[in-house]
Amino acid sequence: MQWNPLPIPDQQIAEQLQTEIGVPFEISCLLAQRGIQDYEMAKSFFRPALTDLNDPFLMLGMREAVNRIKSSLEIDEKIMVFGDYDVDGTTAVALVYSFLIQEHPNCIYYIPDRYHEGYGISTQGIDHAKTEEVGLIIALDCGIKAVEKVDYAQSLGIDFIICDHHLPGEVIPNAAAILDPKQPNCSYPFKDLCGCGIGFKLIQALTQEKGGAIHKIIPFMDLVAMAIAADIVPIIGENRVFAHLGIQQIQDNPRVGIRYLIHQLKRKVNVSDLVFVIAPRINGAGRIKHARHALALLLSKDQEEANSRSRAIELFNSERKEIDRKITAQALDQIKQNKEEDRFSTVVFQPDWHKGVIGIVASRLIETYYRPTVVFTQSGEYYTASVRSVKGVDVYKVLVNCQDYMVQFGGHRYAAGLTIKPEDYLPFKKAFEVAVEEVIKPDQRSPTLVYDLEISLNKITPKFYRIVNQMAPFGPGNMRPVFLTRSCLDGGKTKVVGADQSHLKLEVTDSSGALQSGIGFGMANYISKIKSRDPFDVLYTIEENEFRGEKSLQLKIKDLRS
Structure with a gap:
């Protein structure tokens, strides 16, 4: 295990901070390491406030999104709120749906089945929207690469507003509006929002458009805080405001749906509780059963009903932990049997591994073999995988070099998902090993x-x-x-x-x-x-x-x- 210090901050800045805000020198050094250089920055850091949030209309596509939703409301058009099945997607759907339903009852939600539909916008979801006579779909935490799906929806007379935070592909979907700070030409000043965060910017814009006060939507920030913690986005800038005020909301007045999950904590809720207590349980529903169980919990208004749903979700989580333990043991055994302990990467496969936990298993394997890891299982006629990486190795770029062997892939710097044909498993495994070996540095092969x-x-x-x-x-x-x-x-x-x-x-x-x-x-x-x-x-x-x-x-x- 290597020990590495953070860069030593500029002593002059640290001493100036020490004088200006009256803290020990060691504290001023910690602040300077975090980019805080003066009193005003320190004030904003220690006291995150609503006034620190950016104008939502600075985001490319926001005006178009707001105008399209206003049109729907004016003609009482049916709206579907569509989201991914993980914590970010589930909380985003809960946020936007519960906001819209207050004034627009003609609104439904939809989360795809992890196993029958897979990640992102699905044909089944669009067909369901058509059956329900939906005219507008608001997609959250997904959709930035769904070019063909959006075209299909348009052929059925259904418009899309895409709210995503993933990296766009070369072609942008032909949607009514796209909200993604990472898309080209978007000058929005904060690029690290999660999907639920972008959902909040949308309801902030809608509130602002009506002349409403932003403090009225603070109760939705608890959902954003959960998503930020679960999606492991940087807790800086706007995310710090969301996390601070969202956790405060959970501490002071937790929504009915999560009271049961946090009732055993003997202290105030913090980010770690969101990561290790709430997030696994919300995720567990989608992994073992269906994410709509978690969504129903988040939308619960009745405490007795919420407690019943919470107990069911606790059972899903217990089942998830047992499956995860079993598959991890099998994967570790596979690595040893194949004599792959000293490789630059881990790529393992077993057809009956539970698709809902392979991402967790990939993270577990890194605890033993510290290197980029891919865990495959069979899904119909394809193999699907979850990918996790180690510090400093951009696994998304690694996968780009292996795309000849993939049907599709997507994700982030440290986590991704992909699909391949069965005959491409061994060629992919070889290509991934070569690609990792080319980029990984000696000091990145052991935890730091x-x-x-x-x-x-x-x-x-x-x-x-x-x-x-x-x-x-x-x-x-x-x-x-x-x-x-x-x-x-x-x-x-x-x-x-x-x-x-x-x-x-x-x-x-x-x-x-x-x-x-x-x-x-x-x-x-x-x-x-x-x-x-x-x-x-x-x-x-x-x-x-x-x-x-x-x-x-x-x-x-x-x-x-x-």
Whole structure:
């Protein structure tokens, strides 16, 4: 495991920040590392506000989108809100549908079946829209490459508004309007919105068009926060505003549909809870059954009904975890049987693997074999796969070099999906290995821990922790600060804990003389090194621990080394 520091910030900027906002120098360094250079930027960072949101009409296609929806409302045209089956798509549909239905009852929603229709806009969905006499489809978190599907819809007299955040292809669909900050010639200042975020910009524009106040749509921001966390987009710029206000909404007045899912938390909800508690359960419905179960939960108004739906979703999630565990074990065994432990990439296939969990399995395999990974299963007459990558390796560009062997593909820098013909599996596997070998660097073949600052333990005070915590919400672009302290020694009370004795409860000291407690999950194997009285370096985040009603600071250990 490599340890790499973030670049040291400009000392003059850090010192200026320290003076202007009155924080310890270490805090001003953390802010400078995040691009904050003066008082106004710091104010915006610590206090994200509605006024920090961009004018939605700066987005290419927004005027056309708003005008087309206004036309629908004027003639009472039936609208279908269509979205992908993952968290981003499901929350986006919940957001736009629940906004429109307030004043336009002639509105329905549709989420494709993961297994029978696959990702994105489907022929079945368009046919269903025709049967329902829909005149306009608003597609969320998908559609930017659906050129033929949009043409097919037009042949049936159905218009499309596409709200997507994926990279466009060479040809743009002939839709009534396209909202995608990544499309050519779009000068919208923030490019990292998720699909649900673009859905919010649409309802912001509609609200603005009617002369309504933006604070009236704050209750929809909880959905955007969930999508941001699940889709792992950078929590900077507008996303920071959405995440901050959305989490605040969940803390103060959670929607009926998610109360059951978060009722066991003993503290305020944070981004990690959205990632590890809410998102897997919303995703689980689409993976095991159908995403409409999750959508119905998000739209629930009655608590008893929501609790019943939540319990069903908990069962889906439990089933998903068991399937995921089983397939991961089979995939690891396949790698060993094929003697592929030392390759530059992982490509595995088994026809009966559950299509709904292969993306999770790909991520699990990277925990053991740190390299770009593709997990295939059979889907009808094709093989479909989920792709995950490692830091620094753009898997989308890698796939571009393998496109001769693919029927279709799409995705992001670190995650993608693809379809191939069965006869192309081995040629694809070979081409993918070659393509990865050409771009991956030696230091990208092992996981790296990045830390912000090197500090002594006496810098860790309740005030220091409070200010660090005010830097939340944490996520890509603003990760929770990681600290390095060198030449630590056992304070005398370090011991192994846990029912299976696999965790490490530390007491450490350094040259400053300060004592700090810490917890290292799954790190019991370090006990002998610590008890040897040889100095060691420790990498950690700082958290608050509550035990028997008493709160104290502790280090959450990420790694130790001599």
